[in-house]
Amino acid sequence: MHATASLNLSADVLVIGGGLAGTWAAVAAARQGARVVLSEKGYCGTSGVTATAGPGHWWVPPEQRQAAIDKRLASAAGLADGRWMARTLDSTWHTLPSLDRLYGFPVDDHGIKQYRALRGPEYMRSMRRLASEHGVTLLDHSPALELLRDDAGALAGARGLQRQAGRGWEVRAPAVVMATGGCAFHSLLLGSRNNTGDGYLMGVEAGAELSGMEFSAYYCIAPAGSTMTRSMVYTFGRYFDASGRELDIPQGPAFNYALARALLEGPVSCRLDRIPAAIRERLRYVQPNLMLPFDRSGIDPFRDTFPVTLHGEGTIRGVGGLRLIDDHCQTLVPGLFAAGDAASRESVTGAISGGGAVNSSWALSSGQWAGQGAALHARRQPAVRPGQRLLGSATVGLLPLGDERHASTALVEAIHNEMHPYDKNLVRSGGQLQRSLAQLDNTWDRLQQQTHARDPAAVLRWRETAAMLATARWCYSSAVQRNESRGLHQRSDAPGQSAAFDVHLRSAGIDTPWVRHDAVKSSREVPA
Amino acid sequence: MIELIFTDRCSGCGECVAACPSDVLALGSEGHPVIARQAECQTCFMCELYCASDALYVHPDCEKPVSLDPDQVLGSGLLGQYRRDSGWDEWAADPRYDNQHWRMEEIFALARASKG
Ligand SMILES: Cc1cc2nc3c(=O)[nH]c(=O)nc-3n(C[C@H](O)[C@H](O)[C@H](O)COP(=O)(O)OP(=O)(O)OC[C@H]3O[C@@H](n4cnc5c(N)ncnc54)[C@H](O)[C@@H]3O)c2cc1C
Ligand code: SF4
Ligand code: SF4
Numbered sequence: 001m002h003a004t005a006s007l008n009l010s011a012d013v014l015v016i017g018g019g020l021a022g023t024w025a026a027v028a029a030a031r032q033g034a035r036v037v038l039s040e041k042g043y044c045g046t047s048g049v050t051a052t053a054g055p056g057h058w059w060v061p062p063e064q065r066q067a068a069i070d071k072r073l074a075s076a077a078g079l080a081d082g083r084w085m086a087r088t089l090d091s092t093w094h095t096l097p098s099l100d101r102l103y104g105f106p107v108d109d110h111g112i113k114q115y116r117a118l119r120g121p122e123y124m125r126s127m128r129r130l131a132s133e134h135g136v137t138l139l140d141h142s143p144a145l146e147l148l149r150d151d152a153g154a155l156a157g158a159r160g161l162q163r164q165a166g167r168g169w170e171v172r173a174p175a176v177v178m179a180t181g182g183c184a185f186h187s188l189l190l191g192s193r194n195n196t197g198d199g200y201l202m203g204v205e206a207g208a209e210l211s212g213m214e215f216s217a218y219y220c221i222a223p224a225g226s227t228m229t230r231s232m233v234y235t236f237g238r239y240f241d242a243s244g245r246e247l248d249i250p251q252g253p254a255f256n257y258a259l260a261r262a263l264l265e266g267p268v269s270c271r272l273d274r275i276p277a278a279i280r281e282r283l284r285y286v287q288p289n290l291m292l293p294f295d296r297s298g299i300d301p302f303r304d305t306f307p308v309t310l311h312g313e314g315t316i317r318g319v320g321g322l323r324l325i326d327d328h329c330q331t332l333v334p335g336l337f338a339a340g341d342a343a344s345r346e347s348v349t350g351a352i353s354g355g356g357a358v359n360s361s362w363a364l365s366s367g368q369w370a371g372q373g374a375a376l377h378a379r380r381q382p383a384v385r386p387g388q389r390l391l392g393s394a395t396v397g398l399l400p401l402g403d404e405r406h407a408s409t410a411l412v413e414a415i416h417n418e419m420h421p422y423d424k425n426l427v428r429s430g431g432q433l434q435r436s437l438a439q440l441d442n443t444w445d446r447l448q449q450q451t452h453a454r455d456p457a458a459v460l461r462w463r464e465t466a467a468m469l470a471t472a473r474w475c476y477s478s479a480v481q482r483n484e485s486r487g488l489h490q491r492s493d494a495p496g497q498s499a500a501f502d503v504h505l506r507s508a509g510i511d512t513p514w515v516r517h518d519a520v521k522s523s524r525e526v527p528a
Numbered sequence: 529m530i531e532l533i534f535t536d537r538c539s540g541c542g543e544c545v546a547a548c549p550s551d552v553l554a555l556g557s558e559g560h561p562v563i564a565r566q567a568e569c570q571t572c573f574m575c576e577l578y579c580a581s582d583a584l585y586v587h588p589d590c591e592k593p594v595s596l597d598p599d600q601v602l603g604s605g606l607l608g609q610y611r612r613d614s615g616w617d618e619w620a621a622d623p624r625y626d627n628q629h630w631r632m633e634e635i636f637a638l639a640r641a642s643k644g
Contacts, residue, residue, distance in 0.1 A: 042549030191549075279635060
């Protein structure tokens with residue numbers, strides 16, 4: 001892929017990733033007058049985990065905000081920051097109603113418009129339209145493969161692949177927003193296949209750091225063999241072991257742990273017979289994809305039991321990501337901004353998952369802040385000269401075309417074997433983390449031995465494999481360092497929270513991952 | 529995974545090829561999509577949502593391909609189910625398929641209450 005790109009564009013701001021955060025970033029940058037190009041691996045509108053879900057936002061009226069912040073701060077285990085929460089609540093409250101023209105928010109039985117939770121496909125279809133209306137150049141099926149620098153070392157854009165057009169692309173831009181989502185390590189989590197941690201790897205290669213990567217142990221229930229991780233109905237579930245004995249699986253934060261423990265012992269089945277009849281009939285109009293697996297496998301989930309499983313989410317409803325250093329969501333690399341799940345969400349979620357409300361509000365808010373910041377940065381920066389030769393920053397897994405000796409699938413399987421098992425990731429221990437890291441290091445060596453990729457599709461697969469593997473190593477290197485249990489990070493050999501770990505764990509390093517402890521500096525006062 | 533394309537229903541509009549986030553489909557020589565890279569399918573059902581002709585069928589098994597009887601699927605009434613229940617296109621004006629997603633909150637509240 002080192003051949004000359006055949007699609008060459010220049011812009012003020014390049015947004016990488018066209019999910020919730022990326023589309024908001026593109027719109028916000030365009031509103032500042034920037035010329036914006038958005039590169040999306042899949043299709044902007046259907047790709048990413050927003051499009052397949054139904055994100056509920058952190059939608060809180062002004063008079064209830066302080067209480068909401070206090071509650072979140074209390075559960076965030078000391079790692080969050082009330083000021084960022086207040087900013088996020090404020091931006092959510094102002095932003096969502098502005099989408100009414102395109103989304104058409106429904107009214108409830110009392111005629112009151114309901115803004116909090118949106119259907120993913122309609123939400124992302126609206127965001128695609130909004131971006132187009134703002135003149136954003138959308139590049140679909142155009143994954144970014146690496147960031148670019150000019151000869152003075154400044155960030156200068158990115159290059160990638162147009163997989164349907166069968167050619168490369170290069171976008172010259174002095175400011176880039178990384179909005180590539182989280183990384184679920186190719187689990188079967190709904191909508192997550194394109195989210196392979198590419199932005200973490202590209203960012204670190206360019207000089208950025210990560211933060212909070214140890215908080216990467218979230219899982220979600222689904223009917224076994226399906227991707228349908230829509231968890232709402234499972235709060236009504238009754239659970240049974242192989243002999244038909246009913247299991248005690250409590251709702252709330254203990255749910256995943258209890259279910260995982262049961263799954264480690266054998267198959268677990270579920271029945272949804274506690275759902276009231278009136279609701280059963282409504283479910284398909286609340287979440288239209290929820291019933292697809294049942295209807296199509298001939299299961300009546302209200303009467304029959306069906307096997308369930310847990311899919312790993314990695315950093316998606318985890319916390320870790322690129323470390324931000326200012327209110328515009330800039331990373332350590334001047335001109336490189338990060339938003340949504342590609343960024344660390346510690347400032348708004350602390351050590352616990354932001355799923356259910358905070359994450360989408362964060363994506364919508366951080367996207368807009370990053371887009372504005374990128375547009376301002378571009379305004380102060382001279383445009384990247386057209387003739388100038390730019391240097392790629394990829395260091396691993398970006399292979400030239402040629403004779404490919406192995407397929408990347410074996411390496412992906414090796415990553416699975418360390419990142420998905422409940423007794424390795426959900427419930428952790430120092431010894432097991434070390435053993436997993438040794439396996440991941442072996443896999444890293446195998447990756448380094450690859451010299452060529454068969455075709456452009458394989459180029460992308462190898463680069464994604466490198467990103468997943470690098471992400472896995474940052475997650476577990478951080479998890480080894482946090483020798484305590486806090487929030488999503490639970491260690492059987494170190495139960496309980498320890499004041500010695502009231503720190504943020506920063507990480508980076510490609511060949512040799514490193515982790516640094518930084519004291520928590522949070523501004524406790526909250527602007528009214 | 530995506531399993532079936534009913535070419536006699538397909539208008540050749542190409543929407544599914546564009547909208548599939550995993551680039552599973554390709555336009556074949558007859559002007560209809562073909563399943564070019566089934567192993568890449570992420571079983572997200574988005575192609576069905578974007579096919580106004582209800583010409584595609586995704587089976588919920590995301591781990592392995594299955595063999596299906598196309599006639600049985602045709603007769604099952606499941607084609608176009610997702611698009612209809614979502615109230616897209618010609619279903620948009622039908623009040624039966626109004627977006628009731630906002631009820632999630634009350635459903636969660638009910639679940640918590642029913643546990644006592
Ligand atoms: C099942 C489920 C339910 C959820 N429910 C809620 C909820 O109710 N409330 C809540 O707050 N949060 C919820 N979340 C979390 C929330 O959906 C995410 O936080 C949010 O979608 C993040 O948006 P994003 O734009 O960062 O990522 P995404 O929407 O995943 O978008 C990332 C995009 O980047 C693209 N991309 C990746 N790599 C590249 C590359 N190399 N080049 C170009 N493009 C690339 C991907 O294709 C994708 O389109 C849920 C998550 C899941 C999985
Ligand atoms: S189910 Fe999703 S990934 Fe599979 S073909 Fe359809 S759109 Fe593509
Ligand atoms: S979206 Fe439907 S009608 Fe259009 S090309 Fe695809 S299968 Fe055919």
